[in-house]
Amino acid sequence: MDTENPALQEARALPAPGPLWRSRPAIKAASFLSLLALWWVISLLAGEEIFPGPLPVGASMLEDLVTGAGPGLHTSPFHIAVSLLRILCAFAIAMVVGSAVGVLMGVNRACETFLDNWVMVGLTIPGLCWALIALMWFGIHDASAVFAIVMVCLPFVVVNIWEGTKAVDRQLLDMARVFTASRRLILRKVIFPQLLPYVFAAIRYTFSVAWKIAVVAEVFGLSSGVGFMLNYWFGMFRIDKVLSWTATFTLIMLVMETLVIKKAHAHALRWRAEVVLS
Amino acid sequence: MQIDLENLTKSFVHPNGAVTQVFAPLSLRIEGSTFVSLVGPSGCGKSTLLNIMAGLERPTGGRVVVDGRPVGLNGGRRLRIGYVFQNPRLLNWLTVRGNLEFALEATGVPRDRWDTLVEKYIGLVGLGGIEDHFPLHLSGGMQQRVGIARALAIEPEIVLMDEPFSHLDDITARRLRSELTQIWQRDRRTVIFVTHDIIEAVYLADRIVMLTGKPARVFHDQPVPLPRERHYEDRALLDLAAELLKRFYAHAGT
Numbered sequence: 001m002d003t004e005n006p007a008l009q010e011a012r013a014l015p016a017p018g019p020l021w022r023s024r025p026a027i028k029a030a031s032f033l034s035l036l037a038l039w040w041v042i043s044l045l046a047g048e049e050i051f052p053g054p055l056p057v058g059a060s061m062l063e064d065l066v067t068g069a070g071p072g073l074h075t076s077p078f079h080i081a082v083s084l085l086r087i088l089c090a091f092a093i094a095m096v097v098g099s100a101v102g103v104l105m106g107v108n109r110a111c112e113t114f115l116d117n118w119v120m121v122g123l124t125i126p127g128l129c130w131a132l133i134a135l136m137w138f139g140i141h142d143a144s145a146v147f148a149i150v151m152v153c154l155p156f157v158v159v160n161i162w163e164g165t166k167a168v169d170r171q172l173l174d175m176a177r178v179f180t181a182s183r184r185l186i187l188r189k190v191i192f193p194q195l196l197p198y199v200f201a202a203i204r205y206t207f208s209v210a211w212k213i214a215v216v217a218e219v220f221g222l223s224s225g226v227g228f229m230l231n232y233w234f235g236m237f238r239i240d241k242v243l244s245w246t247a248t249f250t251l252i253m254l255v256m257e258t259l260v261i262k263k264a265h266a267h268a269l270r271w272r273a274e275v276v277l278s
Numbered sequence: 279m280q281i282d283l284e285n286l287t288k289s290f291v292h293p294n295g296a297v298t299q300v301f302a303p304l305s306l307r308i309e310g311s312t313f314v315s316l317v318g319p320s321g322c323g324k325s326t327l328l329n330i331m332a333g334l335e336r337p338t339g340g341r342v343v344v345d346g347r348p349v350g351l352n353g354g355r356r357l358r359i360g361y362v363f364q365n366p367r368l369l370n371w372l373t374v375r376g377n378l379e380f381a382l383e384a385t386g387v388p389r390d391r392w393d394t395l396v397e398k399y400i401g402l403v404g405l406g407g408i409e410d411h412f413p414l415h416l417s418g419g420m421q422q423r424v425g426i427a428r429a430l431a432i433e434p435e436i437v438l439m440d441e442p443f444s445h446l447d448d449i450t451a452r453r454l455r456s457e458l459t460q461i462w463q464r465d466r467r468t469v470i471f472v473t474h475d476i477i478e479a480v481y482l483a484d485r486i487v488m489l490t491g492k493p494a495r496v497f498h499d500q501p502v503p504l505p506r507e508r509h510y511e512d513r514a515l516l517d518l519a520a521e522l523l524k525r526f527y528a529h530a531g532t
Contacts, residue, residue, distance in 0.1 A: 175367040178332045178359060179432065181384035189380055193371040271371045271412035
């Protein structure tokens with residue numbers, strides 16, 4: 001067919017990029033380096049004993065990779081894997097259950113009225129309380145961490161999906177009905193894509209909260225995971241180790257956020273307007 | 279094909295108990311393969327009429343009969359309807375092709391015919407080469423072309439069009455009207471085109487049905503004997519539009 005549509009050629013002629021030092025990657029790199037520099041300067045002023053700089057902390061991170069400490073003498077990959085497993089497990093449960101409840105609340109008036117207050121209560125209870133309660137109920141067990149994370153994340157997922165369900169465009173539903181689309185087709189092609197931005201908002205928020213709760217639960221009562229190691233080194237009063245474990249886990253979460261979640265987000269929502277053909 | 283609207287009524291009950299009648303029982307016969315324009319002021323129930331034909335709304339009384347058989351959701355014959363909306367109502371997360379395929383899948387067209395139909399109707403509305411673009415990357419006029427292609431791709435028995443060009447700038451709207459006329463002349467499907475623009479109606483239609491009043495009723499039924507291809511500057515076209523406008527104001531003034 002007519003592949004040389006003039007509108008297409010126009011769209012290909014995107015605006016020329018600006019100078020290199022103003023490009024997004026350059027600014028991002030500068031931002032990251034400034035943070036390291038700031039850390040280094042403060043550590044110089046405060047003294048290594050109180051606030052170790054990036055270099056000793058980096059060295060400590062490398063040491064933890066190969067040298068185990070604490071009961072079982074596990075190295076950092078083991079503890080990180082344990083924490084991530086708890087987080088992902090809880091994250092999956094919170095997303096599935098939260099989405100179901102959120103859709104139900106968006107669709108059914110009675111459910112909405114009934115569950116509204118529950119969600120508000122859930123949003124208000126501090127994560128720390130859930131961690132303590134979970135440890136008293138389940139004891140020193142993975143279930144404690146998972147339960148605490150689920151309870152903290154669930155209300156956020158519910159609120160997001162609930163909002164998304166209510167925002168579904170009725171005009172598009174009517175369109176689908178005129179073309180006699182089946183329920184399944186409507187769900188798949190009309191409703192789910194409209195929920196997707198809300199699902200992503202829930203994922204990003206949940207993911208960032210989940211690891212904080214995991215660490216809290218591990219500090220208080222588990223015998224493995226990043227939180228446990230933080231508590232262990234806190235007991236030894238080793239500030240360099242506390243910082244290096246914090247840095248390691250923060251780095252891993254940031255990498256997962258930018259490489260996995262952001263990429264998936266950009267791909268799923270690539271239909272949004274940037275260039276308009278005319 | 280012959281479509282009969284028989285004594286249609288539609289009433290809305292307001293929260294305070296008041297009842298609004300949209301139609302004074304409305305009856306209308308539409309012959310197949312004609313381009314009929316429903317003209318009337320905003321809020322006169324034109325869209326409600328289309329929605330009843332499309333099965334989106336149920337009439338309070340009366341029925342729609344096609345070739346002697348009543349049409350309806352329960353039991354009756356389900357019409358194969360291509361609907362072009364005022365806003366294109368495209369699924370923005372699907373490509374142009376995906377949007378057409380959505381309609382084809384929804385209406386149960388076998389999968390092996392999709393490629394042929396998509397290619398044919400995308401080409402017909404002049405969007406060849408744009409199949410794999412997303413709607414939000416297209417201009418309003420192009421989006422509405424996709425809407426038209428989607429309605430035609432399912433090879434409908436009736437095409438319902440609800441002020442499809444009212445949101446477009448005048449130049450784009452004129453071009454699309456001219457294209458619509460050319461497309462229509464190829465296969466002469468039954469088209470019911472709702473508009474409040476009398477010149478648009480005269481330019482496009484074989485027959486103009488004017489609705490007015492609350493509740494709405496047909497107050498004038500006008501054949502348009504002008505030959506095609508028509509031109510906006512055509513004396514006869516402008517005269518007919520002026521006469522219809524005069525009739526409308528004479529009626530509304532009383």
